[in-house]
Amino acid sequence: MHVIVTGGAGFLGARLIQRLLDEGAPIDGERITRVTSIDLAACPVADDRVESLTGDIADPALIAKALGDDTGAVCHLAAVVSAQAEADFELGMRVNLDATRTLLEACRAHPKRLRFLFASSLAVFGPGLSQPVAEAIGPQPRSSYGAQKAMGELLVNDYSRRGFVDGRVCRLPTIVVRPGKPNRAASSFASSIIREPLAGVEVICPVVGELPLWLSSPRTVVANLVHALLLDGAALGDWRTLNLPGITVTVTQMLDALERVAGPSARQLVRVEPDAAIDAIVASWPGGLEVERPLGLGFQADSDFDAIIHAYLDDERGDELDN
Amino acid sequence: MHVIVTGGAGFLGARLIQRLLDEGAPIDGERITRVTSIDLAACPVADDRVESLTGDIADPALIAKALGDDTGAVCHLAAVVSAQAEADFELGMRVNLDATRTLLEACRAHPKRLRFLFASSLAVFGPGLSQPVAEAIGPQPRSSYGAQKAMGELLVNDYSRRGFVDGRVCRLPTIVVRPGKPNRAASSFASSIIREPLAGVEVICPVVGELPLWLSSPRTVVANLVHALLLDGAALGDWRTLNLPGITVTVTQMLDALERVAGPSARQLVRVEPDAAIDAIVASWPGGLEVERPLGLGFQADSDFDAIIHAYLDDERGDELDN
Known part of the structure; x- marks a missing residue:
């Protein structure tokens, strides 16, 4: 089975790809045999089974090129992060909302019902909630990033409900400790x-x-993303959004x-x-x-x-x- | 002041226009002097102060034509209703989501910060909620109509938070008794x-x-929409979505x-x-x-x-x- 990972050059995307290949990770009994990364840069995972498509994630032609007959799943991690989406509204809307929709439409056109893993964020929530925040509590985002992610969640759920994709939405905690340089996330x-x-x-x-922050280590988040991808959709029921555990x-x-x-x-x-x-x-x-x-x-x-x-x-x- | 009402040929839109003109309804101390209806059909309100622009609400040119230097508010009521949006996914996305965004972008480009009243619906909610449903409970829609309305709510809130518009989102109860013929709402x-x-x-x-249904009469809903439009935005605070009262x-x-x-x-x-x-x-x-x-x-x-x-x-x- 072929899996697409958007944001595959990024911190989480590359680790997710590495782990999917390490584990072999059978989806519906089929082992993952190749992975395509879509990102602005090439995926740093050195493995023959990884192909990098570089370019704009909102470009339908790039997405069409990535999808194959053997594609079984799409992990959509590419995003413009919080402080950047706040500084550049258009860019955030294009990448966080429009590209998600374009990707979902491409999956809908695919002959198979593809698994669609969407990385959302605790940034969808607003202030003043009694904590711990219950599952039924809704997004009241106070950032454009949070608003765009919340809209993406609604899209993935509706596309899943209609049977266009088999979606799974994971709201990620704040991830620490990220290596390397600071990024443009507010966190x-x-x-x-x-x-x-x-x-x-x-x-x-x-x-x-x-x-107080709601935190997860990179390895726990990656393990949870793999788990979300491999899980039988029926276990998630008809609402596909999950708050990932943190501390x-x-x-x-x-x-x-x-x-x-x-x-x-x-x-x-x-x-x-x-x-x-x-x-x-x-x-x-x-x-x-x-x-x-x-x-x-x-x-x-x-x-x-x-x-x-x-x-x-x-x-x-x-x-x-x-x- | 000039006010635009989308869906002005519809049941609620026409009644809203009539009532805004009857009351004179001063917004920020300025009386409403003219209203433009945008809808597929002409607004049935017989009043010299009403102009009807007929056409596709998702057409930016039509919206641009409606906006004037004297425009102070937009009431966005046009929608593809629930059963129809379920039957025709593309049409629902185009009218309920894309047209809302196009309209918000046009308002953002206007020199004044326009009031933006958005008619949403209790259809954004999902099943299994303990009732009465608390204000913090989030949309988990089980219809494309509900998903599209929930995305529209997020857009209006984020455009308001950024100061692009002065938004007010009203989640309408099921409205009874509507006169005339059945429409394609599931309700x-x-x-x-x-x-x-x-x-x-x-x-x-x-x-x-x-x-059990959550109901409101047409006259109460129209009175509430007028109230939402006239209210000082500061009273609503920084989250602009309201569940309108019903029984x-x-x-x-x-x-x-x-x-x-x-x-x-x-x-x-x-x-x-x-x-x-x-x-x-x-x-x-x-x-x-x-x-x-x-x-x-x-x-x-x-x-x-x-x-x-x-x-x-x-x-x-x-x-x-x-x-």
């Missing part, structure tokens, strides 16, 4: 305040210590863990200087969600934040994708 | 089972008697009221023959919503279902729009 600081001190570099934390950790608790793992000198490299623009977006997101249903379906959460830091240190030593 | 029966027996005509009720009435209670108003012979004209396609859509909608906030903001509900029937009989006698 980018959540990785930077751990990653930079571990590398002996000073960093500014743009939010207050009391802010609730305040910024201060994150820094306490940093100190436990790397000593007080590491923590002293973090300087808190609240930034109103970042805070307006991040503080509108819930710090905890009810995840009984996804846990019951076999999705996982990290054990605690110390483990997340240790996982980062392990991955950094062994991870060829970041070389 | 059309809710009017037919009262209207036809009152005219001595037999009618089939496609849902079971125990089904919870089961189908059996509706027929009991019919019998009280028009006698047992009227009720005997109603034959219950459940229709799975209609039931699948209508039974997924909630029969009651929490409306403390909208009531606090001055929105209204009907007193009871007998009053709704009497209002219909009054309107039918005096209403020139249906001649």
Whole structure:
């Protein structure tokens, strides 16, 4: 079976591709034999079974080129992230909404009913919710990114209900610790305040210590995305949106863990200087969600934040994708 | 001030236009001096201040033609209704989603920040919600109409948050008693089972008697739409979606009221023959919503279902729009 991963050059996309190929991951009893990455850049996974199509994800011709008779699933991870979608409204609408729709239309035209995994985000939620946020609570996004993701969720659900695709929507927690450079997600600081001190570099934390975040490690998120893709659609029922499990950790608790793992000198490299623009977006997101249903379906959460830091240190030593 | 009403030839649109002109309805202290209706047909309101632009609501040229320097508000009521959007997916997407976005873009390009009233629907909700449904509960639509309306809500909210428009989203209850012929809304029966027996005509009720519906009379809905348009946006805060008040009435209670108003012979004209396609859509909608906030903001509900029937009989006698 052939699988398409949009955003396959990205941090999560490349890891998802690597893991799908490592596991062989049979979907409906068929093993994954090749993967096509669609992204602006080439997928960094060095494997003969990976083909990279580079270009604009909103381009129907590129999508048509990727789809084959053997295609069985599409993992749609490509996105313009939160702070960037806030700064460039048109770009966010085109990539986060229009490209999702174009991709869904291409899948609908495919002779098979394709599995369609859509990466959404806790950014669909608004402020002032009693926490943990129950599953029935609705998107009231306070960012264009959140609004665009919430619209994508509705599309995937309606396309699934009509039988055009077999969709699965995963609302991702904030992912820490991301390696490499900061990106334009409003939540980018959540990785930077751990990653930079571990590398002996000073960093500014743009939010207050009391802010609770809903966090997951990259490896747990990737494991959950694979699980969502492989799961029988019937187990999800007729509403295909899931809040992925995470753990609730305040910024201060994150820094306490940093100190436990790397000593007080590491923590002293973090300087808190609240930034109103970042805070307006991040503080509108819930710090905890009810995840009984996804846990019951076999999705996982990290054990605690110390483990997340240790996982980062392990991955950094062994991870060829970041070389 | 000039106001645009899309769907101005429709049942609600025409009544909204009539009422806006009757009241003079000052918006920000400015009286409404002219109204443009955009619809496939001409607006039936006979008034020199009404201009009808006929054509496709998704056509940017038509919208551009409607907007003037004196435009202060757009009331977007045009829609492909539930059963029709379910039967024709493309048409629903084009009218319910694309036209809404085109209209919002045109408003964004206008030099003034226009008021934008969007008629949404309780059809955005899914089944299995504990009732009355709280304000924070989210759309989990089980119809393409509901999905398209929910996406429109997200657009209006994000355009409002960004200051592109001054939006107000009203989720309309099921409106009874609509005069005239059945339309292609799945809820059309809710009017037919009262209207036809009152005219001595037999009618089939496609849902079971125990089904609770969330109802409003046309005059109350129109009064609420006018109120939503005139309200200071600041009163709505930064989330612009409101569940309009209604009353919870089961189908059996509706027929009991019919019998009280028009006698047992009227009720005997109603034959219950459940229709799975209609039931699948209508039974997924909630029969009651929490409306403390909208009531606090001055929105209204009907007193009871007998009053709704009497209002219909009054309107039918005096209403020139249906001649």
